[in-house]
Amino acid sequence: MNQHVTHANQVYASAQSAAASSxxxxxxxxxxxxxxxxxxEKRLPIRLTEEELRLARERSGKLVAHATxxxxLLFQTVGRAGCCLLLTDRGGIALERRGVAGDDKDFHDIGLWTGSIWSEASIGTNGIGTAIADERSVSxxxxxxxxxxxxNLSCTTAPIRDHRAQxxxxxxxxxxxxxxxxxxxSIISQTVREAAMRIELQLFCSAFAAARFVVVPTESSAVSALLAVDGNDMVIGATRAARLALDIDDQRIAGGMPASDLLEEDANSEQNGLRGAERAALLRALSRTNGxxxxxxxxxxxxxxTLHRKIKRLGLH
Structure with a gap:
């Protein structure tokens, strides 16, 4: 039986089966x-014109800049093993590509090229389109x-989120x-997820360049769980991992939340009262002047x- 027909029958049978769930x-x-x-069907992914690709790259300029x-680095790790790398926008448009010149023709012929659209609507189930549709990593x-x-393709993809976890x-x-x-x-997949996480952290830190960053304790000790905090200890941003760990969203962040409250630090301790604030300010001043x-x-x-009296009262000798 023709390979295309056999595969199509498998897809139809599984998709129509009430028992099949994955x-x-x-x-x-x-x-x-x-x-x-x-x-x-025998088809290739939809391809953009040069002008359409240029506009797509402009819309995702920050993503491209921080992902380059x-x-x-990722290409140095897996590129020479016969792999092609694609960076896409949220619509699955391939904005950037890395590949070995000797493999270019093969990858170009199947659409693994800049300007191709790898959404599910364009080319069916695939790593990029399915990762975007599910908003989670997939192989x-x-x-x-x-x-x-x-x-004939095997692919592994990780979604990338911006500073608002979108x-x-x-x-x-x-x-x-x-x-x-x-x-x-599986090994390549882990490498891709880590690279995507680093891109997300770059986007996050860039969006809150003037902020202080606080690592949120999580069960998995994820270094990607970060809060962006201003000079008044108010949370102004949070990564997706931090949002999940603390159950917060844009509305709660916009409403104003002290980081100390969000992290459930002891509200009755002197560190969180006026006395604690005064003590911290004096310690910083003394540290900056070497005592x-x-x-x-x-x-x-x-x-x-006056400073001597405060030092004595606060026990900073």
């Missing part, structure tokens, strides 16, 4: 019901793709190698005698 099958169903696609370095191996024309793009590594296995793809009381008093706008 992310792949859910994607196959979306492709047929939402996007009106047929698995037996990570793309280069799609060969015949898990919707169309038979893409079943989806802005995806990072993908794809390969046509026959010898790729699930263990190897010189006269200079610290000048910086605080008070007399040396």
């Amino acid at each position: 992310r792949i099958v859910a994607s196959w169903r979306r492709c047929m019901t939402m996007h009106r696609l047929s698995p037996e 370095g990570e793309l280069d 799609i191996i060969r015949d898990q793709h919707f169309f038979a024309s893409t079943t 989806l802005v793009g995806a990072l993908d590594v794809s390969t046509c190698r026959d010898d790729i296995n699930e263990i190897t793809l 010189n009381v006269s200079q610290a008093a000048i910086s605080l706008g008070m007399s040396r005698a």
Whole structure:
């Protein structure tokens, strides 16, 4: 039986089975019901014109700028193993690409190229489109793709979120190698997720460049769980990991929340009262002057005698 027909029959049978339940099958169903696609079709992803690609890159300028370095590093790790790297926007448009020149023709012929749209609506179930649709990392191996024309691909993709934890793009590594296995793809997948996380942190830190950053304790000790805090200890931003850990959203952040309250620090301790604030201010002033009381008093706008009394009262000797 023709390979395309065999694959199409498998997709139809699984998608129509009430018992079948997985992310792949859910994607196959979306492709047929939402996007009106047929698995037996032979197609390539939709391609943008040069002008359309230029405009897409302009819209995602910050993403491209912050992802370039990570793309280069990731390519050094997996590029020469027959892999192609794509950075896309949230619509699945390939904005940046990395690949070995010797593999360019093969990847270009199947659409792994800048300007191609790898959404589910464009090319069915695939790493980029499915990661964007589900908003979480995914690996799609060969015949898990919707169309038979893409079943020679194995790809792993991680979504990328901006400083407000909104989806802005995806990072993908794809390969046509026959010898790729699930263990190897799992290792590549972890590398891709880590690279995507670093891009997210760069976007976050850039958006709150003047803020202080506080790591939120989580069960997984995720370094990506960060709060951006202003000079008044008010939270002005939070990464997705921090939002999930603390159950906060844009509305709560806009309403105003002290970081100390959000992190459930002891509200009755002197560190959180006026006495604690005064003590902290004096300690900072003394530290900056290497313990010189006269200079610290000048910086605080008070007399040396007044500062001495405060030091004694607060037990800072």
